[in-house]
Amino acid sequence: MTRVLVVEDDRQTAEEIVAALSDHGFAVDSAGTGREGLLKAAAESYDAIVLDRMLPGGLDGLGVLATLRTAGVAAPVLILSALSGVDERVRGLRAGGDDYLTKPFDFLELTARLDVLLRRRTAVPQRETTLRAGRLEMDLLTHTVTLAGAPVELLPREFRLLECLMRHAGQLVTRTMLFEEVWNYHYIEPTNVIDVHIGKLRRKIDPDGTQPMIQTVRGAGFILRAPE
């Protein structure tokens, strides 16, 4: 079972996060201060750590993170913060964080991002040149996509959209994640414009509308499901 440590000082928020992650199927521990979090993370091995940026008691989130990395703890760390500035985000990632989520956030967003971090960790490190999902095949070198062997014409942006979905096939990809990965802007409030892009992509990879592969998760995002 995947083990996750939540370091968050606000008890109620911590409880909600723990509940959401447990429901998602993780085994969750929580710590209320930076010191406690540090001790737990060092003593046991976690698959991922959710770390609040602002912690009381002298040792804040970035301090915990730096100490963990120095101590050789390699588990992916997702930073939670009320600070949304680009420079704050850069600082968090530079300190060794793997992802950065601004409060308030949807729990679906949190679990989706944790899934991605965990998957990245277990994925084979070698560079892939082709992605496969059901009848879809994507060649990352020639930038071509085939559907059951037949070529599919995609615009560059559609290609990247599909690539992102295929890399996380079977996982929820939120609109925010898509926007950040495909458009490279850190947009806090994703609009439904992305749905229109997805709609166009859907029609291209499923021209006759018989086998919808990209499913919409209401209020959250999209999942690429490819029946084998």
Place this chain on the structure above:
Amino acid sequence: MRLSDLRRTTSFRLAVLFLLLFGTAAILLCGFLFMQTRNYLAHRTDDTLRVELGPFDHMDAAQLRQLLTAHVAMDPHLQRPLALFDVKGERICGSALGPPQFQVLNHPAGQPFTFTLRRGGRTVYFRGLIRALPDHELLLIAEDMTGIRAFRSLILQSCLWGGLATILLGLIGAVMAGAGAVRRIDGITRAVQRIVRGDLAGRLPTHGDSGDLDRLAQEINFMLGEIERLMLEVKGVCDNVAHDLRTPLTRLLAGLERVRRRAGSVDDYEAAVDEAMQEIRGLLKTFAAMLRIAEVESGARRAGFAALDLTQISADVVEFYEPIAEQKNVALTRLCDDAVPMLGDPSLLFEAISNLVDNALKFTPPGGRIGVRVFAGDGGRGIEVSDTGPGIPPDQREAVLRRFYRAEQSRHTPGSGLGLALVSGVAGLHDMMVRISDANPGCRIALVGQAYQRD
């Protein structure tokens, strides 16, 4: 206005200080003038006496006595006494000098001196010079100094009167200047008290004379205007927050009540919970947008500025919205390809331009056009979004940039009323101005920043 106030005003103190400085200078000047004139007149008298004694050297005793006797007859009022004394100091002939009896031996020979005689109850001053003649007789020549002394006292008097007038005029000027300042400061104080009591529309009085107080008052009035605008905006925001949040909360409550009354199955409850979650997400979105505007307006995000290309960002926005434009059958085009570099926050600029394009898409009817143009020239650089929608009436152009402002005709279109407020905030963060104009037909909104610095 009290007299003690007057003494404390800067104008009064300054005027008095100048009066003191000027007065001292005037006294010094008058004194110098007086001394110089007095010395000059005295020297001139002495020289005249010396010159006039000259001819007597060549006269013999008889001639001298004859001339002196004649002189006494010519000079009855002792304007210019001439007298001859023997070795003992007794007058031999010439003008009779007294009372008191003139003692020739009390004065050195060859050295001009001053002596007095009493005549008709007043003292008359004389300047005299004694010459010792070869036969040891002493010849005195003197001159009545009354005229010269009168001239001297005239100078002294004019100096005194002039000085007095200067001081008086200076004091009057100081009082007037001080009183003017006190009056104006009283006016300002009253205005400030009115404003403190809550009259936010109150302004400091100005006289339009571009004096220092006036300039200060104008600056303060400008500041008061800004404060009033912000206060009204805050008040408006509070009202609008209350209104905009009450509506979805009421809907939320109504939905929950309905499901409590009617729901019979788990499915019904789940649907209600989903609905409620959707509603709450919307509320959180509104809050997030408000907080972001506040964050943007605080300028904190300037710390994350990086070099970027405005054209690239506008291209990304256009590309992002292209599918929607296609769906709505609106032509969305970009009208410039040159790179326009600047410092900024790419995500915020993307969001601001997105909001403009999003608005344009919302209000442009099918078949219309939307143009996104990035420009850089002498008039400044920036980005402009124009559409063929209904446009914004001139009297609402400032209001639409306010938080939660919804034009009457757009009250029923979806949106939070925060989009343009964020645009305005982002523009301000990047030192840009939001300009709204007519595109004939339609609306043109431009974010205009400074032109490139010319080196």
